[in-house]
Amino acid sequence: MGRARLGTVHAVEPHPDVVRRLLAVEPVRRHLRDLLADDPGRAERYVATVGDLRLDWSRQPVDDRLLADLRGVAEAAGVAGRFAAMQAGDHVNPTEDRAVGHMALRAPAGTSFVIDGVDVVPEVHAVLRDMAAVAERIRADGSITDVVNIGIGGSDLGPAMAVSALADHAHPRLRTHFVSNVDGDDIARVLAVCEPSSTVFIVVSKTFGTVETLTNARTARRWVVDALGEHAVAERFVAVSTDAGRVRDFGIDPEGMLGFWDWVGGRFSVWSAVGLSLMIAIGPDGFSDFLAGARLVDEHMSATLSDGRLDENAVVTLAMIGILHRSVLGRASRAVVPYSAALARLPAHLQQLEMESNGKSVTLGGAPVGVPTSGVVWGEPGTNGQHAFFQLLHQGTDVIPVDLIGFATAGHGLGGHHDLLFSNLLAQAQALALGRRSADEPHRNFDGDRPSTLILAERLTPSVLGQLIALHEHIVFVQGVVWGIDSFDQWGVELGKELSGRITPDLIGSGPLDGHDAATRAAIEWYRSHRGG
Ligand code: F6P
Numbered sequence: 001m002g003r004a005r006l007g008t009v010h011a012v013e014p015h016p017d018v019v020r021r022l023l024a025v026e027p028v029r030r031h032l033r034d035l036l037a038d039d040p041g042r043a044e045r046y047v048a049t050v051g052d053l054r055l056d057w058s059r060q061p062v063d064d065r066l067l068a069d070l071r072g073v074a075e076a077a078g079v080a081g082r083f084a085a086m087q088a089g090d091h092v093n094p095t096e097d098r099a100v101g102h103m104a105l106r107a108p109a110g111t112s113f114v115i116d117g118v119d120v121v122p123e124v125h126a127v128l129r130d131m132a133a134v135a136e137r138i139r140a141d142g143s144i145t146d147v148v149n150i151g152i153g154g155s156d157l158g159p160a161m162a163v164s165a166l167a168d169h170a171h172p173r174l175r176t177h178f179v180s181n182v183d184g185d186d187i188a189r190v191l192a193v194c195e196p197s198s199t200v201f202i203v204v205s206k207t208f209g210t211v212e213t214l215t216n217a218r219t220a221r222r223w224v225v226d227a228l229g230e231h232a233v234a235e236r237f238v239a240v241s242t243d244a245g246r247v248r249d250f251g252i253d254p255e256g257m258l259g260f261w262d263w264v265g266g267r268f269s270v271w272s273a274v275g276l277s278l279m280i281a282i283g284p285d286g287f288s289d290f291l292a293g294a295r296l297v298d299e300h301m302s303a304t305l306s307d308g309r310l311d312e313n314a315v316v317t318l319a320m321i322g323i324l325h326r327s328v329l330g331r332a333s334r335a336v337v338p339y340s341a342a343l344a345r346l347p348a349h350l351q352q353l354e355m356e357s358n359g360k361s362v363t364l365g366g367a368p369v370g371v372p373t374s375g376v377v378w379g380e381p382g383t384n385g386q387h388a389f390f391q392l393l394h395q396g397t398d399v400i401p402v403d404l405i406g407f408a409t410a411g412h413g414l415g416g417h418h419d420l421l422f423s424n425l426l427a428q429a430q431a432l433a434l435g436r437r438s439a440d441e442p443h444r445n446f447d448g449d450r451p452s453t454l455i456l457a458e459r460l461t462p463s464v465l466g467q468l469i470a471l472h473e474h475i476v477f478v479q480g481v482v483w484g485i486d487s488f489d490q491w492g493v494e495l496g497k498e499l500s501g502r503i504t505p506d507l508i509g510s511g512p513l514d515g516h517d518a519a520t521r522a523a524i525e526w527y528r529s530h531r532g533g
Helices: 016-024 032-038 064-077 079-087 102-106 121-140 157-165 184-191 211-228 232-236 244-250 273-306 314-328 346-358 390-395 418-434 462-483 491-508 518-530
Strands: 047-050 053-056 146-150 175-179 199-204 237-241 333-338 376-378 402-407 452-457
Touching (some): 047 273, 102 121, 102 273, 157 462, 175 184, 175 273, 199 232, 211 491, 237 273, 346 462, 452 462
Parallel strands (some): 199 237, 333 376, 333 402, 402 452
Antiparallel strands (some): 047 053
16 A cells, blocks of 8 residues: 655755754743632633543643743744654655555544545545445444454554553453554454454554564464464454555455555554454444544634644643753653553553654654654552552652643543542642642642643543543654654654664574674573573
8 A cells, every 4th residue: 555656845944043042941940839820711711621631730730931931942843844744644754655544534524634645545545435334344243252363563552551451341242352462462462362263363563563563463463373374364353454465464354354554553543444353342433432532623723723723722831841851851751640550551552652753862864863753651549549659749859840640520420439549649730730738847848749640531432442542643743843853754663673683682692792792792692501492
């Protein structure tokens, strides 16, 4: 499905001016306690609704002047122009010479999104129809009990997170498993609870060259063939990839392959056939709601940016607050704490989305960025996190901004739980911001002034999940534009893959190790002498 014709590559100059403006930004130096007490109106002014999301940055160290300055930086960086270029199918991923089309994946039928001279919306909807046919067949087939997604990175994290988030909406008969790690324990624990005759494997790999995925897929294939014979592969395996040739070489008939396109980045791919496991779990209608949710955030971006209303764009505001913390105040990490056990895997998805996209140190022009880019994203659900790392958030020596995500209503209907859960979210936001002085007992002192953003919605539905993910995708985009980097490549993962390819034969061989440095040589020798069967 790749295309040879190139789209317009937008020349982007390194923008030292943007960095200069960013470094000239004057932070707000007042305690959040005072900001809230002196200006209670911020509890309304600093809240926006995007789709079903209530976004609340009133506990962030900003005021009207600073917000205007930050939006000025975003404007100077050309966020609106870059967004328009992405929508126009320009090659805004220049190091891979590719367009960036994840918004096309949720474009409604009848609209158009042109990439390399072709309107891709009809192809996108053709694949969605093929996915729906596979999903309906599996959902209707009473003999199938287990669906196993084999993939890694973007071919795992998005669907794994979404399936777990929407477990309440899932088909009651089907269990969905995710196998990603090349560590055999990962697939072994799944095969141990599945039966070959009632399990379907979805092998998801954009490149179909990822060693972890192919190793796991080979193991799964052997497991099926040993039990049912070669003929069973066709009905037990579905491939999702951009490379039909490699799918065939692997031994899966590419006839039934579900395709996607090189203009879909792995970490932005859950909306494509990569989301097949999610569609099987929640059904084609649920998946369509998921896409429609993301579209609401796309529309917010388009509507506000197309006529320069950056001040009404809540995504730009949140992105710039993130840049304030990272690039101006030097805060090296951000915690994401969903008050929802269902969203336990959201921090992991955001790790890839943000750190693989914006963990870069050179601009599109090849110069050093000049300010810190993506920090570390981490987190666990609340209230669990409160009994683990919140001590550090409240009294540690580093200030770590926190995103608190919560819902007004739970799907479980178990009395007594949800009000308690939500009150904890609010209590943490309050404690972080206001603190509590204790002059006599320093160990009981809470300085406060610790920022948080609240992301709330009525309940966690497919649409709301789509909105949440798209919100973060667009934050990543805006930040990447301001930092002047390519948010859509991932060259930083290549060196380790290449070296692993050289180390593997030496681990299992007995030849000389001259090609390695002394530390690696010693470790290989240790491994050789201790290696099990
Ligand atoms: O190693 C990083 C990466 O390339 C990710 O960007 C991608 O999501 C993942 O590997 C899996 O790649 P593939 O879908 O090609 O197997």
